[in-house]
Amino acid sequence: MIDHSDNQFDSDRKISALYRTGSTAQPPEHIDQAIRAKARQSAKLTPQRTRSRWAVPVSMAAILVLSVSLISLIHKEAPRVSDINEAITEKEILPQSPAVTVEQKAQKSTIGIVNNQESPASINESIDMSQNDLSVEQKQQKIKSINPSSSSRKNMAPTKTEEELTTDVPMETNIQQIIPQPESQSSTHKISEIAGASIGPSTELKRERHFENNKNCALLSHNACLDSEECSLMFNEQKQLVCKRSMNHCDVGFIQRSDTKESCETKQECVYVSEPCFCPPDIFCVCSGDQLPQCRPQEAN
Amino acid sequence: MSYDNNDENLMLKFSHNGDISAFDVLYERHKAPLFRYILKQTRHNNALTEELFQEVWSNLIRAREQYQPSARFSTYLFQIARNRIIDHVRRVSVMPVSDPETNHEDIANVTNDNPDRYAHNIDCIEQLQAYVSKLPDEQHETFILKHEGDHNLGHIAEITGVTLETVKSRLRYAMKKLRALMPEECL
Numbered sequence: 213m214i215d216h217s218d219n220q221f222d223s224d225r226k227i228s229a230l231y232r233t234g235s236t237a238q239p240p241e242h243i244d245q246a247i248r249a250k251a252r253q254s255a256k257l258t259p260q261r262t263r264s265r266w267a268v269p270v271s272m273a274a275i276l277v278l279s280v281s282l283i284s285l286i287h288k289e290a291p292r293v294s295d296i297n298e299a300i301t302e303k304e305i306l307p308q309s310p311a312v313t314v315e316q317k318a319q320k321s322t323i324g325i326v327n328n329q330e331s332p333a334s335i336n337e338s339i340d341m342s343q344n345d346l347s348v349e350q351k352q353q354k355i356k357s358i359n360p361s362s363s364s365r366k367n368m369a370p371t372k373t374e375e376e377l378t379t380d381v382p383m384e385t386n387i388q389q390i391i392p393q394p395e396s397q398s399s400t401h402k403i404s405e406i407a408g409a410s411i412g413p414s415t416e417l418k419r420e421r422h423f424e425n426n427k428n429c430a431l432l433s434h435n436a437c438l439d440s441e442e443c444s445l446m447f448n449e450q451k452q453l454v455c456k457r458s459m460n461h462c463d464v465g466f467i468q469r470s471d472t473k474e475s476c477e478t479k480q481e482c483v484y485v486s487e488p489c490f491c492p493p494d495i496f497c498v499c500s501g502d503q504l505p506q507c508r509p510q511e512a513n
Numbered sequence: 514m515s516y517d518n519n520d521e522n523l524m525l526k527f528s529h530n531g532d533i534s535a536f537d538v539l540y541e542r543h544k545a546p547l548f549r550y551i552l553k554q555t556r557h558n559n560a561l562t563e564e565l566f567q568e569v570w571s572n573l574i575r576a577r578e579q580y581q582p583s584a585r586f587s588t589y590l591f592q593i594a595r596n597r598i599i600d601h602v603r604r605v606s607v608m609p610v611s612d613p614e615t616n617h618e619d620i621a622n623v624t625n626d627n628p629d630r631y632a633h634n635i636d637c638i639e640q641l642q643a644y645v646s647k648l649p650d651e652q653h654e655t656f657i658l659k660h661e662g663d664h665n666l667g668h669i670a671e672i673t674g675v676t677l678e679t680v681k682s683r684l685r686y687a688m689k690k691l692r693a694l695m696p697e698e699c700l
Contacts, residue, residue, distance in 0.1 A: 223692045223700045227641065230699065231660050234638030239548040243563055247540065247570045254574045255531035 429455045438469040445504060447487065453504075466507040476507035483510050520586030528577035540570070543590055546662045550591065553657045554598050556646055565601060569594045584671065591662055591672045595654075637699035644694045645687075652687035655680055 429443035437445040437455035444463045448454045458464040462482035466475070473484035487504045523539050526532035547569065552562040572593050580589065645656060651673075658669045670680045692700070 220688075220692065223695075224688050226700050227688065227691050227695065228660055230638055230641050231645065234635075234642055235549050235661060237549050237552050238545050239566055240563065243567055244540075244544065247567060247574075248537065250571060251527070251536045251540070251574050252533050254577070255527070255533045255536070257531075 429457045439467060441465045441467055460509050462507040462509050468505050481510040482507050521582040524580055524586050525582060528580050547594055550657055550661045551594055565597050568597050587662060588668050588671050595672060644691055648687050652683045655683040656687045659684060
């Protein structure tokens with residue numbers, strides 16, 4: 213059996229060898245050339261795929277460049293945000309004491325108009341009063357740094373200028389501006405303003421502000437003016453009732469409707485006077501007992 | 514053979530990059546086995562062999578971008594050749610008879626027609642080729658793929674689309690017949 217298998221194996225090997233010996237046929241040369249030529253022709257039309265090989269690295273590089281640009285842009289923007297935050301913080305710190313005064317005055321006043329939202333004008337005032345020693349340039353820089361922060365406040369467009377904000381603010385906000393400042397700051401400041409004590413570049417600024425304040429007092433009704441510590445109701449040269457900014461240490465803080473002669477004359481060199489107050493028939497009379505009380509400096513009397 | 518120069522990589526170089534030198538290497542390696550496979554399958558019809566041989570390579574060149582190196586290149590090439598042969602046979606309707614008994618008789622007739630060639634080695638080769646060509650188609654194809662393309666049984670099964678056991682069986686029957694037919698002087 214084993215011999216038989218071995219014989220078969222040998223026979224198969226011999227058959228295979230014999231077959232391969234006789235199998236030497238080759239394709240003719242002209243067919244070789246034809247096929248190679250066809251392959252060359254086709255290879256010329258083959259699109260080179262080098263592009264796809266570079267596609268991944270190139271796209272990754274592009275993504276990297278875009279990311280870096282974006283990050284650098286974000287970093288450039290970041291200081292602006294911090295500046296705004298800083299300005300907001302400064303704004304919150306600076307008018308702190310006047311804000312307390314505002315609340316106190318609101319309680320005292322019968323007008324009861326209190327608006328915690330500060331207008332740019334009041335911000336300016338706060339800066340000016342709390343930093344009298346600052347130069348004009350420093351003040352202007354401060355105003356510029358604070359004004360952008362108004363964008364963080366609600367209902368105000370961030371691009372508005374100081375002037376626009378002053379003119380755009382509602383009546384209540386303007387009224388709030390005339391609410392008297394603490395005596396320790398505002399009265400002495402006003403006196404020095406009127407007397408021209410302030411010399412140099414800041415005088416012009418203060419005059420402008422005084423004009424603004426007078427304008428704000430003029431916006432008050434006569435009743436509100438009587439209740440105001442910063443404004444005084446008086447007669448002008450044409451004998452017409454006008455509401456003007458309180459101009460001296462006597463009438464600043466003097467509430468015409470409720471304060472008495474004693475409260476006026478407790479201040480040094482102040483005297484209580486009352487003028488006949490005529491009520492025109494077409495308006496509501498604001499004078500009690502036909503008197504318009506004033507608290508004036510003694511020498512002016 | 515280095516990995517870079519195996520058939521599959523060469524074909525990828527040609528198909529994707531148009532590397533003509535890669536094609537030349539492939540062609541040199543496979544042209545003779547493929548030509549003989551087609552020649553034997555067409556029963557030594559030279560004109561038909563040349564025609565089919567060109568068609569096979571043309572098909573390979575034309576459809577080179579569809580080549581996927583999931584199979585051996587030689588398997589892929591011989592599958593193309595086999596399909597081309599089958600298409601041709603269907604077209605001309607000359608499918609060879611695959612009855613083993615009839616073929617055995619045909620082989621016997623060939624032997625009887627050439628009694629003077631037994632003594633010589635060349636005669637043995639010619640006799641063997643004659644016997645091989647008279648084998649049943651499946652056995653004939655399996656025998657040729659085994660001896661011309663140098664394919665192992667697994668690759669033959671892949672090319673012909675049958676199981677490995679079928680390939681073994683066909684080859685066993687073919688060898689048995691050839692052993693029986695070949696004269697002792699040749700073995």
